[in-house]
Amino acid sequence: MPGGPEPPQRRPLLSVRHLSKSFGPVRAVDDVSLDVYPQEIVGIVGDNAAGKSTFLRLLTGYHQPDGGEIFYRGRPVRISSPRTSRRELGIEMIYQDLSLAPDLRVWENVFLGEERRRLGIFLDAGAMREATADALAKLGAPISPSELFANLSGGEQQAVAIARALLFEREIIIMDEPTAAISLGKVQEVLRLVAELRARGHTVLIVSHRLEDILQVSDRIAVFSHGKILRVVPNEGLRIEDLFRMMFESA
Numbered sequence: 001m002p003g004g005p006e007p008p009q010r011r012p013l014l015s016v017r018h019l020s021k022s023f024g025p026v027r028a029v030d031d032v033s034l035d036v037y038p039q040e041i042v043g044i045v046g047d048n049a050a051g052k053s054t055f056l057r058l059l060t061g062y063h064q065p066d067g068g069e070i071f072y073r074g075r076p077v078r079i080s081s082p083r084t085s086r087r088e089l090g091i092e093m094i095y096q097d098l099s100l101a102p103d104l105r106v107w108e109n110v111f112l113g114e115e116r117r118r119l120g121i122f123l124d125a126g127a128m129r130e131a132t133a134d135a136l137a138k139l140g141a142p143i144s145p146s147e148l149f150a151n152l153s154g155g156e157q158q159a160v161a162i163a164r165a166l167l168f169e170r171e172i173i174i175m176d177e178p179t180a181a182i183s184l185g186k187v188q189e190v191l192r193l194v195a196e197l198r199a200r201g202h203t204v205l206i207v208s209h210r211l212e213d214i215l216q217v218s219d220r221i222a223v224f225s226h227g228k229i230l231r232v233v234p235n236e237g238l239r240i241e242d243l244f245r246m247m248f249e250s251a
Contacts, residue, residue: 011074013038013203014059014091014172019068021054028054030227032068036172041194041204043214043235046224047247052207055224056174059205060085060093092170094161094178102150107132109149110164135163138200139193155186162193166200173197174205179213191217211240223247 012035021029029051036042046052057063059070061079070077072089085091100109107125110132116124132145141159149157158178165173175194179187187210194217197204208214214221215238223230223246230249 010037012036012071013073015071015074016059017069017071019055019058019070020066021058021063022066027227029058029065032227032229034222034229034232036203036205038203039198039201040219041198041206041217043218043221044205044207044224045209045211045214045221045243045247050224050247051227052224053176054227056093056176056205056207060091060174086168086170090169090171091174092165092168092172093174093176094158094165095176100149100157100161102148104149105145106136106143106147106149106152106160107145109160110135110145110167112164114168131167132163135167136160138166139163139196141193153186154182155189158182158190159193162197166197166202170202172203172205174207176207177209178206179208179210187213211243214243215240225249 014036015034017033019029019032020027032051032055044052054063058065059079061081061084070079077089079085079089082093101112104112107129111128116127118124129145136143136145136159139159139162141156141163143152143156143159149160152160162173178194179190182190191213194204194206206214206217215235218235220232220234221238221243222232223243225247230246233246
């Protein structure tokens with residue numbers, strides 16, 4: 001699946017410079033710099049407590065950095081909240097637990113917090129069901145918008161979360177362990193959806209402990225350790241053992 005554009009030929013979509021974040025005496029993110037280019041998939045790997053999750057939460061406004069800068073399309077930005085990241089910068093994070101409502105229908109989850117209304121008052125359920133069906137069809141996911149979310153498999157639930165990001169035209173989609181809680185039989189379907197996002201013009205950052213998944217879909221891979229990025233490497237001829245060796249190099 002790798003094979004997106006060559007990053008050096010394009011201007012970064014998102015850049016971070018010398019980003020840092022501490023929690024008490026623990027330096028969770030330590031002087032991290034990274035460029036992310038349009039329409040590429042960047043894999044993020046590292047051992048537990050390497051700083052991956054904190055880094056992503058800085059990009060989505062869940063945490064505020066202690067130092068450093070974030071640039072979007074070349075201009076400095078302050079991501080003050082998840083709402084800012086989603087609505088002003090088009091950054092959507094899909095968490096491992098999905099943060100969706102199991103007791104609601106698929107279409108209700110897709111539009112959760114973003115409901116469409118008629119006359120500014122009445123929920124337009126028909127329009128939301130139709131838009132959800134269209135987004136799922138674009139992903140090639142045969143899921144009924146009226147299905148109860150709790151009835152879906154783990155892979156189908158990931159598809160719904162991805163459809164939500166697609167429908168609201170999030171430019172950068174961050175995925176936290178998208179294949180961790182699904183059956184092995186559904187992993188390839190989720191990875192196909194990740195590749196489909198890039199094909200439709202989106203940029204994807206994907207964190208996974210399943211290194212084989214990272215190698216399958218990523219164009220470049222950022223290796224974290226002890227809050228730092230040890231290196232960013234093109235995914236060309238890499239093997240799982242190569243990533244293991246990089247992950248445990250001394251920072």
